[in-house]
Amino acid sequence: MFVYILKTAPFLRIVIPFMLGIIWPLPLLFVIPGVLFLLMLHVGIGYLPLWVRFKLDVYRGIILQLLLVCMGCMLVDAKEKCKHHLIKAVPDEVLVGTIAAPIQSSQYGYRTVVELQTKEQLLIYFPPDSAVMAIQEGDRLLFNGAVQLISFNGNPGSFNYREYCATRYIYQQVHLQTGHWRHISLPKSILLRCRNSCLQIINQYIGGREAGLAAALLIGYRYGLDREMVNDYMQTGIVHIIAISGMHLALIYGCLIWSLQWLPIPSLKGVLIIVVVWGFTLLTGASASVLRAAVMLTVVTVGKFFLDRDSSTYNQLALSAFLLLCYDPALIKDVGFQLSYLAVLGILLLNKPFDSKSYWWRKLREAITIAIAAQAITFPLCLYLFGQFPLYFLPANLLAVPLSTLILYGEIMLLCVQTHWLGACLQWLLIMMNTIVEWIGHLPGALITGLHISVYGVVALYVCIVAYLAGKKGIVYMMGALCLWSLIVLPEKLQRQQQQVMIVYNQPRHTGIDFIQGHVVQFAGDDSISADMLRAARDFYDADTGRLAGFEQLGHFICCGNKRVVIVDSALPAGRPTKKFKTDYLLLSHNPRVAIKDLQGFYDVGCFIFDASSSRSRIEEWKSECYALTLRFLSVPDQGAYVVNF
Structure with a gap:
């Protein structure tokens, strides 16, 4: 069956190696010398006597297949150089672009895609403003704002929006403020x-x-x-x-x-x-x-x-x-x-x-x-x-x-x-x-x-499908693929039983921490946090809610295994303790009016964590203090969800 398909579809013999070159592109440093060598080899075989060329005909076919792989690698490199341009806008620079997508509502306002005159595309976020709805696809937009890389929340198992945008050659975004943009209506295309x-x-x-x-x-x-x-x-x-x-x-x-x-x-x-x-x-x-x-x-x-x-x-x-x-x-x-x-x-x-x-x-x-x-x-x-x-x-x-x-x-x-x-x-x-x-x-x-499988599982299942189409001869390959998949999955399953993970989630205006031991997870934080986000992460770690044996929580003090976490979401009490409380992590959430130097008088902290429930301005203040005091810290809105094994 498959031999017949290959004979009647010659382009299959072209597109398969071409796709391999696109999926696994090699650096041009290796591709260009390889192409020159393969071309010289192919031409050299053509000058040999006819009976020798006939014997080497199979190798000439292999050379052509390798050239197609190299062609795919070179095409990926050329497209990336053409499309992957990061904008470095200077302060107060006015950028001009064309609206390339209809206005859509977002979590905090509206968004669209703008194509600049240099062909780069930016993801634009507007504040809640009725004037935004007057913008139509094809209009000209003049705007001024800080150009940033597209953010990714980093929550385990969640959708990687940054990677999704990258497949459409959109790498940066701009959050506009009221009065920092103006649109010009233009005649629409047919x-x-x-x-x-x-x-x-x-x-x-x-x-x-x-x-x-x-x-x-x-x-x-x-x-x-x-x-x-x-x-x-x-x-x-x-x-x-x-x-x-x-x-x-x-x-x-x-x-x-x-x-x-x-x-x-x-x-x-x-x-x-x-x-x-x-x-x-x-x-x-x-x-x-x-x-x-x-x-x-x-x-x-x-x-x-x-x-x-x-x-x-x-x-x-x-x-x-x-x-x-x-x-x-x-x-x-x-x-x-x-x-x-x-x-x-x-x-x-x-x-x-x-x-x-x-x-x-x-x-x-x-x-x-x-x-x-x-x-x-x-x-x-x-x-x-x-x-x-x-x-x-x-x-x-x-x-x-x-x-x-x-x-x-x-x-x-x-x-x-x-x-x-x-x-x-x-x-x-x-x-x-x-x-x-x-x-x-x-x-x-x-x-x-909850039916997530790995890449090995995908390969094994497709081998089973091909083996099924091959008839009785494919049963051996089917059983072999399933056995190999089981052997690959078994160590991962055993590792999941021993896992100990703490996750500080990245969701704006919310605080959420999951403690996972084996297949059991226990939550601490806001009850209003996204259930879908929690479900995706727990499916990723193959864990379900329960009661952890080594988990203790007293107000804002949490102890899980050998890790201590303190959550600070309000002002500190007057006076200072005679002895500092030692903690591995101190989580600042919901904009508490505290200074890092004051916290040092109460706690001996291994690492400060600023979650996404606090405002950007407050986080920037804390970051500046940590830099000045040479303290270890992590900003969840900037670096994504914090996942640590303990």
């Missing part, structure tokens, strides 16, 4: 005008909570989605419905093929299809999954309407991956890119055609097989990335996918006819789909969490 027109029609004829879902289904505009609604779709494993994906583009492609049947000129039909496909791709923001589908459909269209020939779907998939990675090698880190290609590959490998006299029975079996195939092939990666599994993904897909297809075609019709009765029908369908998804998402055991 794509922005088309998108705004679509949003206006959707809001006018559908409206309400469902308008955000309708906009996400049609043009991938997710900024109006209700957060609880998104959670329901994630819990049922059908979030791909509200995120524009290859499925949406395939539906539009099928609609185009049907509607252009009357056109007698194949080449003109192909040009129209390609223009509409890429126009829709750009209109939706050109996400990785849509780009994959657009490139594949372009290849299919060119072959069908211009060259009058069909090609292997595996070859189309590999070609699209190669072209997209040449355009932007960072796409390989994009979760949407990974899941999109894996899902299509799973459908190609695991989906088997069914012969049945009943049309509806055949379609039902196809829908079931496609849903299971896509879920099976993405299952290991989803466990690694999200640590959860939607138990009822199959009924959710069988009910929501046909409804979303009907809604998508209805929205396209709404853009053409713009009638209130059609908008009311679409709103009713959207309400029905949301109700079904919400009901499934709240069934007992709808989402199984």
